[in-house]
Amino acid sequence: MGQRALPAPFLMKTYELVDDQTTNEVIGWNEGGTTFVVWKTDDFAKDLLPKYFKHNNFSSFVRQLNTYGFRKIVPDKWEFANENFKRGQKELLAQIRRRKTATSAPGAAKSAAGPSSPSNSGNDLGSTSMSSPDSKNAGSVDAPAARAQLTDLSDENRKLKRDNEMLTSELARAKRHCSELIAFLTNYVKVAPDQIDHIMRQESSGPTLSGLDGEIGSTGHNNGNYEEDNDNEIMKEENGEGLKLFGVWLKGDGKKRVREENLGFGGVHPKK
Template sequence: MVKCPAPFLSKTYELIERPENGHVVSWSEDGTSFVVWSPQEFSEVLLPKYFKHCNFSSFVRQLNTYGFKKSASGRWEFRHEKFRRGRRQELGEIRRKRCEPSIFPSTLEPCKKKEAPDMDSSDDQLLLEENKSLQRQNSELLSQIAQFKDLQKKLLNCLSQYVSTST
């Protein structure tokens, strides 16, 4: 029985396969990975066309949830053993990782026209944006941990009072 692949995987495969996108994203030479050659153009042109958002970091997080790994330093190259050129039929075997409920916002910011970044590289800009996002998430998680610790103390206190009154 052939399993239907997730829409994210089908769309990603489709955009890599299209020859007109080759200067922005393409298969590696051996077809076992794909490379985003121009993250800025990928974000501004291809992501909105295929995914209705322009957030490269969100795209990378989505790849991670399906088990893709960044496979080269210095460029945005991603690999998954079941995501290969000429093997579209294997996409249905790729499963999303099970994880805790997300604290990510349910909606993404609309695309904005960007000026050329002041930094030397669009990769640096993307990493800065990802870093800011991770710092926000870390802050939210620390806040949740503090709330759970407080709740734990209250529960232990309550339990302690219950045990002491019933003996």
């Protein structure tokens, strides 16, 4: 019977640790000897825990106390009590029993007690320190994916820049061609700038140019060879030596010709 009543090794070591007079500045009994206080947690974890328990984790020590029914007395001090843990009454240690739900009890007690208990705060700190490496590992796993995404975005950005440069070049070339066409119309056909603007607006609004006195852009009857010019390009007539633009003969037999009628731009007859 006496053999079965031996206290747990953890309780024996804790009692010896608390009862050691040489460490009273770090850990010791209260004045009444009914509780014990850890005065200097850093020194306790660094110097005493490795000596008695072969580790330096203060949170682990607190969790172990919880499994044997020790309770926190005040929230602002690491003071623990158990009705069978008293100074000068070492025989009572045999009555302290480990909780049956030892593996789950610390977590349950920690969540139920809330943030007001320093012992629970110690547990929270311990669990946080254990979980933080996992968080770092998760971040490191995501890092390659982030780098790959950044590379894809950089490639896409370079492609968009190239496309933008090509579009800018195309626009500049189109503007240059338009300027050359306007200069040609002004110098050789003697078309006024406002008439050119009117022609361009008519062409952009539909496939034919209508509304002018000469029915520019409508189907003509010059030897059946008239063609619509939807793209505003200069056309050549194969049946003569002339050059025709928007249905107007620019050259032929030494003078400009029109289609058997008096065609003009905005009512103005082409000069001979």
